[in-house]
Every structure is written in C-alpha cells, then in structure tokens.
Amino acid sequence: MKNRLKVLRAERDWTQADLANALDVTRQTVNAIETGKFDPSLPLAFKAAKLFKMPIEEIFDGSDC
C-alpha cells in the first residue's frame, strides 16, 4: 500500500524518530511503513491521519489492496 508519510513528514521537518514518537511506535516501524514493507493497522492509520490533520485516504492509497 502506497502512502505519503515520508512527504508529509519531510514537509514538517520531522525525523523518523519524531514521527515514531508521535505515533507511539518504533522508528523501524515508521521506516517499514514509509518504504512499503509493512502496512499499518487501521488504528495506526487513523492515528497518523489525526496527527497530520488529514483524511486517512489522503495519506494512504488503498487502490492496490
């Protein structure tokens, strides 16, 4: 599943560690999501949407699911 986490993070000048801390996950998890190796759960996706104040579908592209 493609996502815009890396772009959104870069726009805010956050490191992976900053985002990981905000989402209460490890930096490895943020990296795995950004690189498309791991798809987040629905609660984690909602948490990211809330953090970036955006609708979930603007962050995660589920068209290839």
Place this chain on the structure above:
Amino acid sequence: MTTDNLAARTKQSNKELLTWTSSWLVSLAIVAFAPKFVWDFSPVYTLMALILNLFFGYKMIIANKRALDRMDELQRRIHFNAMAVSLGISMVFGAAYGLMEGVKLIDFEPNPSGILFVMGISYLISVFVGLRKYA
C-alpha cells in the same frame, strides 16, 4: 501500573522478563540439583521447590504475554512470525528426533531438552530475520 510511551513500556517489559525468567531458571536449577546435593531427596522440599518453579514459570509466561501486548504492531508481527516458525521447526524436529532411536539412527535415548534448544535457537534466528526484513 501506567506506562506512557513505547520506550517506557519496553523498559518495563525487559525488567519483568529479566526478573521472572531468571527466577524461573534459578528455581529450575534448584529442582534439578538441590534434591540430590542439598536435601537428600526429601519429597517435602522437592515439592516446595517444584511449586515455586511452577509459580515462577507462570509469572514468566504472563511477563512474556505482557511484553507482546506492549510492543508496537510491527514488533508484534515479527515475534508472532518467529513463534510460528519456532513452533513448526520444534514439532518437525521433535517428531524426527523422537523416532531416531527407534529406527537405530542413534544409540542414545533422545533428550527432550534438545527440543527446547532448537526452539530457542530457531526463535532467535527468526526474530533476527524479521528485524532484517523490515529494516
């Protein structure tokens, strides 16, 4: 008990795992060696040591379960995958190992602790592979 973030939860989990796993190991050694070397096979002491060992074992299992609950979802997936691999390998290895004496491939009685060793090693390797996969 309140734990705020992942780092604090991980620290708490490590502390609990260290406490109960080491307690269980020490109590297991007591059950294994103390009846012969300390209290001359007195059944009362042996039973008490066994009950203590089972109690520490229970606490260790709960600590492991709590550690899993406190992980984030990727960590949890890595550990669940490792458990599946470890369980499968142990089952396959255990079944084959158990048959080896009967079919005269080995001339000693298979020791169940060999399966525990395989289980632990395969779990560690699987966790390492999982960490590398998602790195």
